[in-house]
């Protein structure tokens with residue numbers, strides 16, 4: 001399926017209207033409680049990853065105007081601990097749209113709600129794929145680039161896509177299963 005779909009890409013939905021990233025940008029804010037903590041007492045990495053995935057899914061769904069699935073998440077670094085009692089904010093924005101997939105960037109911040117102090121704790125890039133009712137990949141609306149920042153994000157997303165698909169193809173070919 002994969003090779004065939006890539007050489008015969010699903011055309012973008014002809015009814016789809018192009019949208020800027022601002023039309024689908026999504027922010028999730030979650031108060032961190034005891035149930036979000038690991039055995040060391042601060043917030044579990046999986047809790048952060050879930051919030052990242054949900055925020056990316058929301059931005060992807062808003063952009064595509066249909067269901068999306070997560071095809072992959074690039075490596076994710078945890079720059080600072082997040083503590084119970086803080087607010088976890090995941091801000092997601094569509095960086096680039098290709099045939100059926102798009103890259104969504106998510107910035108994670110932790111906020112002390114009493115002082116308002118905020119820390120950037122992670123950044124992640126996810127590939128979301130729009131799907132039809134049978135779960136098959138389907139085209140998404142094009143992205144309208146409106147600012148220099150959006151242009152830079154789109155260019156950098158293109159580099160990341162080249163690397164992640166190149167790595168995937170190299171591994172498949174090294175295994176002789178391509």
Ligand SMILES: CC(C)(COP(=O)(O)OP(=O)(O)OC[C@H]1O[C@@H](n2cnc3c(N)ncnc32)[C@H](O)[C@@H]1OP(=O)(O)O)[C@@H](O)C(=O)NCCC(=O)NCCS
Pocket residue numbers: 001002003005006009068069070071072098099100101102127129131135136137164165168
């Ligand atoms: C993601 C999925 C729909 C891809 O289906 P597929 O049959 O492999 O389809 P294709 O090979 O045509 O890939 C579709 C798109 O995804 C991209 N893609 C597929 N795997 C990828 C990966 N590991 N990393 C980045 N992009 C990927 C392809 O490049 C293609 O993008 P394009 O159309 O914009 O060029 C399918 O693998 C799937 O349903 N996976 C499970 C998703 C899931 O359960 N997620 C967690 C819960 S939401």
